[in-house]
Amino acid sequence: MAKNVGDSKLQEQPKLKLYSYWRSSCSWRVRIALNLKGLKYEYKAVNLLKGEQFSSDFSKLSPLNYVPVLVDEDIVIADSFAILMYLEEKYHQNPLLPQDLHKRAINFQAANIVSSSIQPLQNLSVLKYIEEKVSSDEKFAWAQRHIGKGFAALEQLLKGFAGRYATGDEVFLVLSLSDILNADLFLAPQIHGAITRFKLDMTQFPLLSKLHEAYGELPAFQAAMPEKQPDRVEG
Incomplete structure (x- = not known):
């Protein structure tokens, strides 16, 4: 009996599940990838505000x-950087x-600035702790200070490498769709959050502002936006 081509394609489709929260920048990176x-993939919402x-x-x-957590059949990975590397492999x-090894190293460096020196200092648990121990105003000042420090480093690092995207005209970890690279996957959510959530003055970061505009034109990025997710909450 002849094989049904459609059935074959369905069988080849990976059975991926992504545990995500709509506003999580770490989850957003993986959605873009x-x-x-x-x-x-099947979207599995985890409401962080409700403590799920x-x-x-x-x-x-x-x-x-x-x-985020990615489940690929019997494989479970609970870290955005590890998930991205797994998907890449x-x-x-x-x-x-x-x-290019030099560009690859710059991508890793930029991604790590976001994932190690910015995002952990502005995540929900840290800001909640500062609000409880100090004040609500101080939590935003704290976030703006550390985001600004990281953005200043990124501006310096990417100067001389950036084209339309972080390290050229392709999107990689910092963005590659042949130029969207790994670094771009980390930068897009972080810049968006800095602007919309923490009201950071971006006039001092012209390179990152230019990247932000470019990311907004990409369908893969648009579909991964927080407001496009099924668990999005108004307000």
Whole structure:
């Protein structure tokens, strides 16, 4: 009996599940990567404001009770950077890293500035702690200070490398859709959050402002935006 081509394609489609929160920049990175690689996935909402990340079932998936978590059949990965590297190694279409070793290193450096020196200092648990121990006003001052410090470093790092995107005209980890690279996946959510959530004055960061405009024109980025997610909450 002849094989049904449609059935074959369905069988080849990876059975991916993404545990995500609509406003999480870490989850947003992974949503962009999945979109760029053309991978379909089941969206599993985790409401951080309601504390669903501390449920016993989710704790089994994420020891730190953080989103995102990617489940690929029997494989569970609970860290955005690790998820991106896993997707890059397993699903080779639309690479997230450049072949050039120097550009690759710059991508990793820029991605790490966001993931290690900016995002952890402005995440929900840190800001909630500052608000409780100090004041609501201080939590925003804290976030703006550390985002600004990281953005200043990124402006300096990417000067001389940036084209339309972070390290050229392709999107990689900092963005690659042949130029959207890994770094771009980290920068897009971080810049958007700095502008919309923390009201950071971007006039002092012209390079990052230019990148922000370019990201907004990409369908894979647009589809990953917080307001496009099924668990989005108004206000």
